[in-house]
Amino acid sequence: MHTLQMVNSFRLPWGTLMSYIPVIATIVTTFFSIVLARATLRQVEATDKGLALAREEFEREWNPDLHIKLERVSSEEARVIVTNLAKTSVLLQLLQLRKLSHAMPFERFRLNDPLVGGMTWSQETGKRILACTGYEFEGPLAASVTFYAAGRMYRTDWFRAQIVVREGRIVSLEPSTMPSRRVRQIERKGPERRREFVQDVAGSGEIGEIEETAENKEEKASAAGA
Numbered sequence: 235m236h237t238l239q240m241v242n243s244f245r246l247p248w249g250t251l252m253s254y255i256p257v258i259a260t261i262v263t264t265f266f267s268i269v270l271a272r273a274t275l276r277q278v279e280a281t282d283k284g285l286a287l288a289r290e291e292f293e294r295e296w297n298p299d300l301h302i303k304l305e306r307v308s309s310e311e312a313r314v315i316v317t318n319l320a321k322t323s324v325l326l327q328l329l330q331l332r333k334l335s336h337a338m339p340f341e342r343f344r345l346n347d348p349l350v351g352g353m354t355w356s357q358e359t360g361k362r363i364l365a366c367t368g369y370e371f372e373g374p375l376a377a378s379v380t381f382y383a384a385g386r387m388y389r390t391d392w393f394r395a396q397i398v399v400r401e402g403r404i405v406s407l408e409p410s411t412m413p414s415r416r417v418r419q420i421e422r423k424g425p426e427r428r429r430e431f432v433q434d435v436a437g438s439g440e441i442g443e444i445e446e447t448a449e450n451k452e453e454k455a456s457a458a459g460a
Contacts (some may be wrong), residue, residue, distance in 0.1 A: 296322050298383040300349075302393040304363070304375065306407035307450050311360035316379055321351040327387070328380035331359070333373065334394070340366040349381075364402060371399040374410060 299319040307313050318324060325348050331341040341362045349355045367375065376392035398405040 271316070278379070288366075296320065298322055298324055298388055300324070300379055300381065300390050300391060302377050302379060303409055304359075304377055304393075304395040304397075304407055306404055307358070307360065309403040309405070310364075311358055312363050312404055312407055313356050314359045315354060315356045316349065316378060317354045318349045318351050318430060322383055323348060323350045324388075325349070325382040326355065326379060327382060329357075329359075330378045330380070332376055332392075333366065334373075334376055335373070360404065363397070363404070363407075364399065367397060367399045367400050371397065373397070 274330075297320060301317045301319055303315040303317070305313045305315055313328065316326065326345040328342060328344055333340060343362065347355055363375065373396070374394045376394050377399045378392050379389050380387065380389045394410045395407055395411045397407045
């Protein structure tokens with residue numbers, strides 16, 4: 235009898251139990267929302283890492299990257315070798331040489347040579363190097379290249395080489411260090427100007443003028459024949 239009284243004392247009215255159901259549903263929904271939010275955050279982090287790796291791989295493969303080497307050929311001749319380490323093709327525009335003791339480049343000459351990815355371009359530059367170093371010189375010599383790639387202009391960092399010149403002759407020329415930075419894009423100031431190689435004749439109304447000129451020529455030719 236005492237046990238039945240205790241059980242009856244713990245019974246809840248049906249209305250009270252129904253009022254607890256929305257609260258329980260809210261708690262369960264909140265719990266699962268937190269679990270799903272944490273799973274979503276983990277998935278977002280994994281996606282960000284994957285995108286970062288893909289971007290890094292893309293930059294390694296397609297970003298322009300040139301390597302410059304100065305090589306001794308003989309006592310009076312040297313060669314500059316430019317290697318395209320990337321996949322994208324470039325158009326060489328300017329080669330600069332300077333001694334590190336000078337802030338401004340001493341020798342610069344313009345180029346217009348394409349360089350396909352994975353290929354090498356070279357040119358004899360002994361006279362220019364001797365003009366830069368002088369009759370007697372021993373120390374570092376640096377070279378840099380400016381080029382076009384994907385419609386933008388870039389410039390490499392200065393690649394150094396140790397050179398020894400005695401009595402106007404190149405005794406030794408050895409690469410010393412790699413550049414500290416990769417290629418940099420050159421920012422242009424002002425609006426970009428591009429030359430139009432193809433003009434729209436139909437849109438400019440020049441077709442009518444051409445046809446009128448042709449008709450006048452035909453009339454003159456027929457009059458002369460008559």
